[in-house]
Amino acid sequence: MSAPLGGDRLALDITARPQAELEVTTAAATIALRGSTTDPAGYDVQLTADEYASLNWLPQPLISTRGSTLHQTYTVSLAASSRLLLREEQLLGRTAEPPGHLTTRLTVRRAHRLILDQHTTYGTPAPAWDGPAVLIRHRACGQLLVVTPDPHPIEEPLHLGGNPADGYAVLARRQRRPAHHRHCAHPGLPAPPPRHRARTHTTQRVEVGVDLKPCQCSPFGGRRWWSPPLCDQQD
Incomplete structure (x- = not known):
C-alpha cells in the first residue's frame, strides 16, 4: 500500500483466540512516503496470541522512501502455550534513492514477562546507521522471530x-x-x-x-x- 504518508496514524490490532491458527500477510509492500507535511507518520501493530494459539505475521517488506519519516512499533503479547512466527523486512530507499528516516521498535511479552525489546533506527539523522559496524552500503535488512513453548x-x-x-x-x-x-x-x-x-x-x-x-x-x-x-x- 502507498501509505503511510507524513502525519498519518495507522494501527492494526490482531488477535489469535485460544487454539486458533492464524496467518496474516499483505497483498503488496508498504511504502512510507513524504506526503504534504513534514510530520512523522506512525504505524502501530498489536499482535496477541491466546492459550494454545498459533500466530504467523508475514507481511511484505516496508519501503522507506526519500524524505519520509516513519515510526513503527510492534507490540506482541503471547500466552505461555502460544506460538509466534514474525517476519520483519525493511528496504531503505528505492532504486538509486536514499532512504527516509525509519525507526522501529519490537517488544515481545510472554505470559506478561518481557522477553524482547529491540529498537532500530535508519536514515538521516540517525548516527552511524550506514557505518562499517551496521549496514555500510547495504540497503535491505530484516529478521525472522520464532517463539514457541517448547524447551530448547x-x-x-x-x-x-x-x-x-x-x-x-x-x-x-x-x-x-x-x-x-x-x-x-x-x-x-x-x-x-x-x-x-x-x-x-x-x-x-x-x-x-x-x-x-x-x-x-x-x-x-x-x-x-x-x-x-x-x-x-x-x-
Whole structure:
C-alpha cells in the first residue's frame, strides 16, 4: 500500500483466540512516503496470541522512501502455550534513492514477562546507521522471530576461524535435516573440491572438520571464510 504518508496514524490490532491458527500477510509492500507535511507518520501493530494459539505475521517488506519519516512499533503479547512466527523486512530507499528516516521498535511479552525489546533506527539523522559496524552500503535488512513453548537446549557456540579480524564462518543447524555450511560465494574464485565433511545427528553433538579458505568479499574490508558443502545432501 502507498501509505503511510507524513502525519498519518495507522494501527492494526490482531488477535489469535485460544487454539486458533492464524496467518496474516499483505497483498503488496508498504511504502512510507513524504506526503504534504513534514510530520512523522506512525504505524502501530498489536499482535496477541491466546492459550494454545498459533500466530504467523508475514507481511511484505516496508519501503522507506526519500524524505519520509516513519515510526513503527510492534507490540506482541503471547500466552505461555502460544506460538509466534514474525517476519520483519525493511528496504531503505528505492532504486538509486536514499532512504527516509525509519525507526522501529519490537517488544515481545510472554505470559506478561518481557522477553524482547529491540529498537532500530535508519536514515538521516540517525548516527552511524550506514557505518562499517551496521549496514555500510547495504540497503535491505530484516529478521525472522520464532517463539514457541517448547524447551530448547542451550548449545555451546561453534566458532570456525580463530581470528576475529578475519571473521568467522557459520555452521547453521537445519531442523530434521543435515546441517549445511553456507559458504561465501565469490564469482572470481572457483570452488575447491570437497576435502572434509561434517554431519549432524539427532543428538546435540556436531562433528566438524572443514578446510577453510579466505574469501575477499567482506563488506567490512577484512576476510570472510568459506568452505565446500558439509554434507552430500543439497537443497
